[in-house]
Amino acid sequence: MLLVAACGPKLSELPEASVQIYAPDTKDVPKDTLAHIFRTDGEKENALWGSSIATYIPVIDGKHMPVISANTAVPLRPGPHAIVVGYSSPTSNDLVPLRLDAEPGKNYLVLQQHAHYGLENLLPGKDYAPYVCIVDRETGEIVSPKTPGTYGAAEDFYDEPSTGPTASIRGTYRRDGIARVSAYVLTIDGKYVRGEEATLFDPQRPDYASSHRLTPGIHAIGIGTIFANMEGAYAFLLDAKPGQSVVVRIKDTMHFARLGQDKWWVVTVWAEDEKTGQHIIPETDLLMQKLPF
Numbered sequence: 001m002l003l004v005a006a007c008g009p010k011l012s013e014l015p016e017a018s019v020q021i022y023a024p025d026t027k028d029v030p031k032d033t034l035a036h037i038f039r040t041d042g043e044k045e046n047a048l049w050g051s052s053i054a055t056y057i058p059v060i061d062g063k064h065m066p067v068i069s070a071n072t073a074v075p076l077r078p079g080p081h082a083i084v085v086g087y088s089s090p091t092s093n094d095l096v097p098l099r100l101d102a103e104p105g106k107n108y109l110v111l112q113q114h115a116h117y118g119l120e121n122l123l124p125g126k127d128y129a130p131y132v133c134i135v136d137r138e139t140g141e142i143v144s145p146k147t148p149g150t151y152g153a154a155e156d157f158y159d160e161p162s163t164g165p166t167a168s169i170r171g172t173y174r175r176d177g178i179a180r181v182s183a184y185v186l187t188i189d190g191k192y193v194r195g196e197e198a199t200l201f202d203p204q205r206p207d208y209a210s211s212h213r214l215t216p217g218i219h220a221i222g223i224g225t226i227f228a229n230m231e232g233a234y235a236f237l238l239d240a241k242p243g244q245s246v247v248v249r250i251k252d253t254m255h256f257a258r259l260g261q262d263k264w265w266v267v268t269v270w271a272e273d274e275k276t277g278q279h280i281i282p283e284t285d286l287l288m289q290k291l292p293f
Contacts, residue, residue, distance in 0.1 A: 018268065018284060022065045022066075024077055036076060036108070038071070038110070039072075039109075040055045057086070058095065062236035062237070080101050080102075082221065085098055087130070094132075094149035096147050097234070100220075109136075111134070112131070153203075156191060161213055167246065170212070179227070184225075189220050190222075193212050215240070223236075232288050238280065245273070246273060246274065247271070247272060266286060269286060
């Protein structure tokens with residue numbers, strides 16, 4: 001794939017990536033009631049929240065978030081938000097969709113924290129991964145529960161409603177030869193959805209095409225994507241209606257696109273009402289891998 005990229009078109013010949021940049025309209029929100037969120041920068045110790053390696057925020061409410069410094073305050077309207085948190089370490093580069101219910105005037109911080117590693121992690125089918133969470137920047141209180149950086153380490157799952165009116169959301173999955181292509185439901189309101197159980201040789205994994213029930217109302221939907229050997233994540237808010245069926249789709253092809261002065265491999269995803277075909281989330285390019293040339 002990289003050989004193809006090396007011979008690919010010039011930056012000026014590429015289409016602009018189809019992404020919306022996160023820039024919330026806050027004109028109607030009193031300045032002192034806006035919430036803000038920050039990322040962390042490098043391995044640091046803090047008396048309130050311990051340590052964290054560098055984190056970043058690639059997506060907020062379905063919008064692309066440009067790279068920011070650790071001291072940059074990103075404004076949030078009070079209320080629910082769907083946020084993808086990422087972190088990089090020498091052994092992993094994970095993306096986790098979370099939900100944050102922002103309170104007026106609060107400041108928040110996204111963290112990566114080391115998980116406990118013990119003999120239980122050596123059991124068959126048991127994965128190990130650091131956690132991510134969102135904390136109150138002033139008090140250190142955890143406001144978005146600790147969530148493992150990989151699905152295989154998850155222990156606390158989303159509980160689907162069993163009674164009353166519900167909506168549903170599902171992903172799509174197909175194979176193109178040996179390559180997998182999928183846009184699937186990864187988290188709902190910051191919790192991983194239940195998937196395939198662990199085996200003697202493999203950790204638990206998502207069920208890529210499964211459907212999940214939702215209570216009516218606002219939910220933070222976390223989407224995982226697979227295209228061949230590349231994986232990504234996306235998150236958006238869904239106002240679920242009783243009886244509604246939502247499906248998340250992904251285009252058959254990956255393509256080059258530019259964003260600013262960078263070249264990217266991108267895949268295109270969207271969400272639609274399965275009964276009417278109406279797009280609930282417009283076609284959006286996910287930035288899967290930045291090219292070094």
